[in-house]
Amino acid sequence: MTTPTRTVVVPAIIIGGGRVGQALKNMGSGSDLVVKRGESVPLDFNGPILVCARNDDLEAVFEFTPRSRWNDLVFFQNGMLEPGLRSKGLNDADQVLAYFAVSKLGEPPIDGKTDTNPEGLTAAYGKWASAVAARLQYGGLSCKVLDKEAFQKQMLEKLIWICAFMLVGSRHPGATVGAVEKEYGSEVRP
Known part of the structure; x- marks a missing residue:
C-alpha cells in the first residue's frame, strides 16, 4: 500500500500585497507573512522572501x-534584473519567470499554458526554487526548476516576448496582451 505524498509549502515572507503577492499567500499554509510598502522584513522569520513588488x-x-x-530574496519581476542584482552583490539571486496572470486582487491565478507549451513555462532558479515550485504547484500552477544557464535562456526569450508584445500593443492604443495575441498576432510572429 502506498502512502500519498503531501506537498509541503514552506512558509515565506511575501513582499507586496498586490495581486501576485496575495495569490502566493493564498497558495501557502497560512503561516506566511506579508510585508507591505514601507514595512521592514523581520530577521527572525526563516525561509524564502518572495518579492512581488514593482521593478x-x-x-x-x-x-x-x-x-x-538578501540571499533569501526570490524575485518575481519581469525583465532582465541581473545587472541590477549584480550591483547589489547578488550574482546568483533566486528568480522566477512567472507565466501566470492574476486578473484582480483575490482571484485565482490563470496558468500561462498554451498549445505550444502545454506543460507551462513558469520557471524558478536558485536555492529556494524547489520551495517556490512546490508552492505554485500546490496552487494549481505549473513551475519547473531550472539551472542557471537554462533559466537565463528562458529569461531572454521572455524579455524578447515582452518587448515584441509591448511594441505591437503600443501601435494599437488600448490593446491588451490578449488583444495583441488574438487581433494582431501576425505583427508579432515572423
Whole structure:
C-alpha cells in the first residue's frame, strides 16, 4: 500500500500585497507573512522572501530587507534584473519567470499554458526554487526548476516576448496582451 505524498509549502515572507503577492499567500499554509510598502522584513522569520513588488520599487525592497537576508530574496519581476542584482552583490539571486496572470486582487491565478507549451513555462532558479515550485504547484500552477544557464535562456526569450508584445500593443492604443495575441498576432510572429 502506498502512502500519498503531501506537498509541503514552506512558509515565506511575501513582499507586496498586490495581486501576485496575495495569490502566493493564498497558495501557502497560512503561516506566511506579508510585508507591505514601507514595512521592514523581520530577521527572525526563516525561509524564502518572495518579492512581488514593482521593478521601480526594488531599491526600497533592499532598503527594508536586512542585508543578512538578501540571499533569501526570490524575485518575481519581469525583465532582465541581473545587472541590477549584480550591483547589489547578488550574482546568483533566486528568480522566477512567472507565466501566470492574476486578473484582480483575490482571484485565482490563470496558468500561462498554451498549445505550444502545454506543460507551462513558469520557471524558478536558485536555492529556494524547489520551495517556490512546490508552492505554485500546490496552487494549481505549473513551475519547473531550472539551472542557471537554462533559466537565463528562458529569461531572454521572455524579455524578447515582452518587448515584441509591448511594441505591437503600443501601435494599437488600448490593446491588451490578449488583444495583441488574438487581433494582431501576425505583427508579432515572423
